Amino acid sequence: MPLPSPILDDRSYAQLASELKARIPVYNPAWTDHNESDPGITLLELFAFQAENLLYRFNQIPEATYLEFLRLLQIPLRPAQAARALLALTTDKPAGVLVPQKTLARAGKLEFQTLTEVTAWPLSVQAVARIATSAPDPEVDPEAHAYAERTLDALPEALAERPRSYFETRLLVENEALDFGETVDGMIWLAVLAEDGLDATRLPGAIVNLGFEAELPAGGMAEIDPCPGLGFVASPPQLQWQSLTDRPLSNDEPQYVSLSVVGDSTRGLTQSGVLRLQLPRVASDFAMPDIDPDLAGAGNYPPALPDELAEKLVGWLRVFRRDGSSFGRFKLVTINTTEAEHARTAAPQFLGNGNGQPVQVFRLAHAPVLPDNDLDAIVLEVEEGGQWLRYTRVDDFFASTRESRHFMLDAESGLVRFGDGLRGRMPQWGERIRSWGYRWGGGVAGNVAKEAINKMDLAGIKARNPLPAQGGSDAEALEAALTRIPGELRRRGRAVTADDFKEIAAATPGALIARTECLPRFAPKTPQIEAAGVVSVMVWPLADALHPNAPMPDAALLRAVCQWLDAHRLVTTELYVIPPTYRQVAVSVALKVKPGYGIEAVRRWVELVLRQYLAPLPPYGPEGQGWPLGRRVYGPELEAAALQVEGVEYLEALEVAGWDGDSWVPGTVVLERYEVVELTAITVVDGLPLPPAGEGVVPVEPDGLPLPLPVIREEC
Template sequence: MTLIGPVLDDRDFEQLRTELIQRIPTFTPEWTDHNDSDPGIALLDLFAFLGESLLFRFNQIPDATKVAFLRLLGIPALPARPAEVLAALRTEVPGGVQLLRGGELRAGAVSFETDDEVYAWPVETLGMIKEAVPPPAEDDTAERARRCDALFRLGLGTGTPVQFFRPRLLPPDPAAPEAAPVTVADAVDRALWIAVLHAEGANPAALAREMAGHGLFLGVAFDESVDRPFRLADLDAAGAGRYRSTGLDAELPPTLWRLWTADGAELSPVQVARDTTEGLTTTGVVELTLPDPLVLPDPAVPPSGGADSPPPLEDAARAARVVAWLQVTRPLAAGQPGTAGSGDPIHRVRWVGANAVRATQARSITVPELLGVGSGGAGQVFPLVQRGILPRTVVLDVEESGRWQQWSEADSFAAARPGDRFYTVNLAAGEVRFGSGGQGPRVPQIGERIRVRAYRYGGGAAGNVAAGAITQVAATAGVTASNPLPAAGGRDAESLDAALERIPGEVHRRDRAVTADDFRELALRVPGVARAETLPLLHPDTPDVPAAGVVSVLVVPAEDVRDPAAPLPDRSLLREVTRYLDPRRLITTELYVIPPEYRRIGLAAGVVVRDGYQVDAVRRWVELILRQFLAPLPPYGPDGRGWPLGRTVRRAELEAVAVQVDGVEYLEGLLLSVPDPAAPHGMRAVPEVGLERYQLPEIVDLTVVSGAPLDPGSAYRPLPPTIPDAVIAPLPRDEC
């Protein structure tokens, strides 16, 4: 059948002609001859014809028409995406406080809902490892004497092989810029130890009785950033395998949780009730079921720190508040030699906290919604009260023969069979749609009531709150909340322009990744990805040798707090891209998702400023335009899409960019350089820098001065002291 779009102006030639003639007496009353033979009427006929043609074209292009046609394709605009956060609760109630799933946490005007149930105890945690200490230097007699004294105190001889360690605590504020993660691989026992401390003034014996047999909810945050500098050529086969689609989303590694009570006693295993950290590989919550009874460690006999013993706490006040010591390691497979923890270690840990729960920037409806009554027709649509619905959260029932029957949500009706009870949800618009009936899925019949029992709604970029922004727990007394890490993942609903640009490509791709453009466009749909490039035939292990059947997708994130100018994705984002692309690729395609490699360069420009312009302002503008021209992300770069992969950086091109700044008379010179340890300042001037097809430029040294350019790598340096080698000290003030 013919598709008819909405008509915004339905006037035709005759209507326009009649309207023009009716206006003649008002504007030109002396014009009295309105017959067809009059030359003026002939001109009005011409304008009416032109007006009808313009209206016809006008009615073909409005956004309303495009939206109507795109809706017929069944591909709606993307809804707002909610932010997610790891929150930690705190309470002083002796028996703890239970917060059910759906509990509301507030960060100002932004609300979050807990994804699971959590029981908050009046405890806090300390995460730490036994960090290995390297052997002392040959000439460090004091350190050698100290270690000999330690051996004597342990009753060991000087010839006994001993691995010394120092306790290293996890940073209390993981969001602080100076907070460095702890690598469990650096521990002598490759184990992470967690001390559970009761609140000050609490009764430890009573608390142990309350916690025995119940759950302890531990939040664990990891540093999943890619090591800098990232070099694709340095990857071996095992390293490249970590970026393969099957390696980034491989089988979860096992973990072994044990409880320590006293030196000499065997560590008792602790049951894991739930683990959203995917085997301590990504940030999440581990729910442990504590043993019953829960044996308290004797505060008078602190741990020795030996094998299967936690590291001693140097703070005596903290040591006296320990309720339990937990150890987590990677267990060995059956028949594998070694001890627990000698396998693949737990990697960089940023934070460990008690009473943790995942929360989502969303709200749930509190009462069911009655949508209406079925008509038996095809394509029935019913609006929900809220918009911005979260996927797979709608629970819908239809009353059939006096009994409520739950129906199932589907992405589309393409695979539905006759009689299937399916419906689809337009998440952005908040609409429920039923099928066509007949030979398709069943539709609500005449008189059948339709209700929705539950769904969640919300989302938006406003949910990306900073660390510590969450402070309140609504409708729950005696509990406070905080978020040790910023919330992430929130995104506003897709704009109309973005939807009109994306949806035609969706129709062409049909949700499959076959061509290079398919991989790129699908990767860009993952939140947090600002740029994606497809590199066919590139294997990360052998980037210079074409590999048949291999596709590598290079991902650049929207932001990277460590280096905003040269952003690298973390492994969490790489996993998200993998999980989205992997089911859409051909089974014969070997897929890798990799970060970009940055080639370090330096720039030194010397400018002559025109009269009447402020020198510092012009210099800053030249710096800015050079950085933007070489930036990896849109809307910067030569064509507004970021610097093209593999494009050679040429000095002449950069000179042409710099002279475009208003206020620059001409350039005294511009030097392009690359790192070279043998050069005077570590940088060597070159006319151009060639890049591999997986490389982007990174400016590590940029100077713009008035006059001749500085030497490559010299950068800006502070003035030397007036007296060389002098000690700088404040002069005490005079006191009478």
């Protein structure tokens, strides 16, 4: 039963006019002409008309009431989020250039602030992986076999007797991910290259910043680990960093020395971030020994490089995990790297004086204040008896006592609120208040494209962002906050039902999410078995330039959603945030076009309709929410969608095929409950139907070997 809307006054125009006329004998007995032609009656009818309009507005709940509900429920508007980007710096100064923390970089008029101190050197790096492969067959690949035999002949006798394993040397190329989990040695090799202006004598003891950008595991959702839980920080895997030395060989192999890590935001190379590494203080511990070219890559010898890179080689670094586990996939490894965000840090400022009244409110100089997991990120002090005492930021005053030095912060508006004297101390008359240290700014404008950040407020430094900035979002609009009230009251800050997980995940701050789905009792590693207490949330990004038909979230987006849901889930819930799993589908349509309609136009419209009908993201799909998880792809359903196009007289045929991993299987495509459609091929023809996705169609072999001939151009 729907809740009835309260009617405070339901009188109509006719009732109001009759009531006014009935009062005439009471207040003015001499007024006897009550006909409509009387001017007095006209005025009464005008008053009745105006009163009816006022009562209509009186019965409506105005927006101000909703705003008051927000204030009473203490539901503030969500503040803006700051975009972040990795900055790769370059310089030609032989001694390097120190770039302090909070240095400004610019993308046009947008300002980004560095988060990590970095010394930029005239250096670059090339990440190298030794990818395991099978032994070369002398008959199939005689050149590779001869290369391997030449390496074996060059090895000392002691090394040649060891068990053999073969590999291919792969270089990490920008925008092409490389899986270091397939290496033969479990290592990441980094070739340090000299650029113009390098003075190698200044490198001993130098600190270099290495930037890593991780990618999703190659295995998809089956390789996703559960969210660790709010407040629980798992110990990162221990890394061993080493540098190649020019010391004499030990057991016929080169020697390495260990390096110390100064800082690491990658948590043991498990996520994107910056790792600060100190080079050896002795020059010979970071140098290139004389190595036989035939031994390149054998055993502990560093792998071979192309000639253009080998000419600039300064030294080798390598890293591996002490427990023997392998690394994941990375799509970027750079040097002279720092993280930057679209934000500024506030300088010290005076807020005002206390007046001894309850619930005192002061406004910060800058807003919106960027949210921070550390509630002490903003420093606020009150001068009490000549001493500046620090106050602690809290989410509410429910646990505060009379003497608790607490304050609340509305991050979106930048308002600071003190307690009422019973819950939270209130500043007394004349006590001065000051603050500093908080971050402000943000907004969706900070999500700039790659290479957009190209200026640095520091001489001798050039900056670039090799990847787009991500995570920026504007402050929540008032309309969105008003519609959020019912959900907030229902959830009360906790994710319990499937809808709770979907709605909270979609509201992840700074995450550009197009769609979320919740799979209760679903464990990604065992999808066919129901797992009690396990919840998996599937996330689609708003856009994916590399996979527009099948958008995939990156590792940073999944991690942001995971951290956000951790603050709302029950402690007994095992939570996974996973990417979508797509089933490839191909469609072939043969149609008959009505007379008078253009064949090409109708074909394009039918193709567009079917693409939108099978699309995974809103506002497309059968119900405008994207193709539902696990819904089968049924030919007659697609026929009904195609027949809605004006100009289609009838369909000759419509065939559907699904990819099972080895071949295209025609007929209805049945999806698992965690799968969604990826339309990989669609053919629309006027006439006889074609097999979907070219199934069973092979090119005709020409007679003899086709050879190109030069084209002779005639000169005028």
